[in-house]
Amino acid sequence: MNNQKQGTNLLYALIAQAKTYNDTIIMGRGDPDFDTPPHIVAAAKQAMIEHHAEYVPVEGLLSLRQAIADRVKRVNNIDVDPDTEVVVTNGGQEALMLMILAVIGPGDEIIVPEPNYNTYHDALKFARGVKVSVPSNADTNFRTSPDDVRAAITPRTRALLLVSPNNPTAGVINRSDMQALIQIAEEHDLFIIADDIYDLFIYDDFEHVSPASLPGGKARTLTLNALSKSFSMTGWRMGWIVGPADLMARVKALKAAITGGTSIISQYAGLAALTGPQDDVQRMASAYKERRRLVLDALDDMGMHYGVPQGGQFVYIDISFTGMDSAELAQKILADQHVLVYPGAAFDRERGQYVRMTFLQPEDKLREGLERMRVAMKNIMAAQ
């Protein structure tokens, strides 16, 4: 594989290679193995019968926006007006793009704790914005240091990206750090772009804190979320942004220009997810908790160093001891044992000595994947 391929293209190349094997175990991609709960599928079918041609406002159905407002109040302690402070999106990915375009113009800087989800970089590139990295590492469980953020601010800084739990590191920003980061944003008049997509997946004694829920946060924060991870609805493309009305008017105009609307069927499915039974979310969260333990135990057995996942659905593993870059190692593991893990180079181009492994496989498959990973690492190290 061409080691110069980075970011999204690097992942494409690995996924394409993985598809050439008929027994690949995918332990990199962020797509839950669970199917969408049946009551949501049933609601979608009912929507096809009753609402298939219903008018779709750019910002989404009011009933869904109300359900979103109720959800962010209940889970995130954010008060929003469903009329003016909620926009429904084609998944978290469109939300991400819209938030960047809403607050970042050509030459504007945004502070990005690294490593981070690769498409933030791509969205920034599209907006012709400038990413200013604030690195973190496994030794501190990938903590975003407020002091490091403060030191990175320049006169061109316009925004601060806060992804908690972080993808790919699974680090969670604690309450005092979050408050300190908001204070920095206030002092320097910065927007906050908050990605809460993994907010229901928190482990041990950690807590999720939305910046918009804290004093000083709401007026300057756009918060995204989606149903992909929590309800296993990746294929439905159902997400949202909440934020202050003046910024949300800009988000809505951008949404009108990029896609114009969100499928009526997905919106009714989303409404059923948010207002229906929540048992499946709990069931999946419990499964991820057990799988996390399984994965961490196996990594400990292999002597691997990683940041302890405080949230999310993955673990970020330090592979610097191999002496290889992450793309090379991911390719070797894939070729040797047909296990796909995502190379850290896809998330952090400067510091790629990590690979991301997800918990999103059934337990038996996860065990097999971990065993294959153990064999692959043994083979790779023996060949050196």
Next chain:
Amino acid sequence: MSHTKNNILAQHATNRDLSIAAPPLTTRTSSDFASDEIFVPLDERIISGTAEALESGQTHYVDVPGIAPLRAAVADYLREATQATTQAANVVITAGIQESRFLTIQMIGENFDRLAMPSVVHPGVRRALGVRPMPVEMLAADAPSGYLTPVSEIQRALAAGARFFYLESPARLTGASYSELDTSAIADLAAQYEATIIWDQGLAPWAASAPSLAAYAAEGAQIITIGEAFPGMGLSSWFIAYIASPQTLIPAMQSQKQIMAICTSTASQYGALEASRLFSEKQSAYAHQLQHKQSALRDLLAQQNIEVLPGDSATVLAFRADAAPHLSEDMANGADFGAPGVWRVTVSFSSTSEAILNSVSGKGLAS
């Protein structure tokens, strides 16, 4: 309000393209005269086929350019209906026609210094440009032609250096289409000047004759066609459309699609796949009915001494009414397309000529 926020909002306020008004993308009522789409009941087979796919677990991410059978179905349709040489690998499935506009204009546009487009065009084009502005060269387009830019004007722009074009045929405002002769001439010019043309053919299934530029594409030219996927099958609120492009241009659009959506909703894709199986059975009959209705309406408006503009797409009809503020609630406003004083009525199955006439003439004057 903070200084940073003030600046951002001020920038937004000056971006007229981003805030331009546009007709509703989906219908508000079963006889909406303004929307870009028409109301059509959904066939039970689309419901059952889509539900079956979802119930069998098609609820996960799928390939960025779309599920393979739908890409193949769109390619098959385009080959059969337009005589283009489109293969599945040339097709990207999008979350609606606006995403098709956005991806083509923004991503292919990165290779060019400006976009040449008719002065009268769907406002969604201007919106897509407004996200990340690029220089625009306006091409003349006048009412007698249904706001199609004359071939001579395209030739003039090419000679002056324009290499990237956005053209509609049928025009979204009037339904006017380029003839085979004109389409062939545009294709020849595109090849001669090695130009790249985005060709919005979304209304073509509703026209008696609307040749696709892709059918005439010659070596040297890059022709990209866009349109709604299987229109008239009741999927307008499902947001599903296509881009058909030379393969060399696909990676940039696919990469951007990944960044902004990952993929198009699987429910919409499986719905469109079912629609593809019904399209040949149902759509031509629908088009025939609407053409008849549109023709009758055209005659009625003419009897009222209302100037009707040329156009043969069955779902739209444009007319001139210079001072008619009462129309703004019911009809698509030509001013949003760049043609003040012109209005567009959407002709659908449930809209009667009487209701349209009443609306045109101010609630009752023409009855």
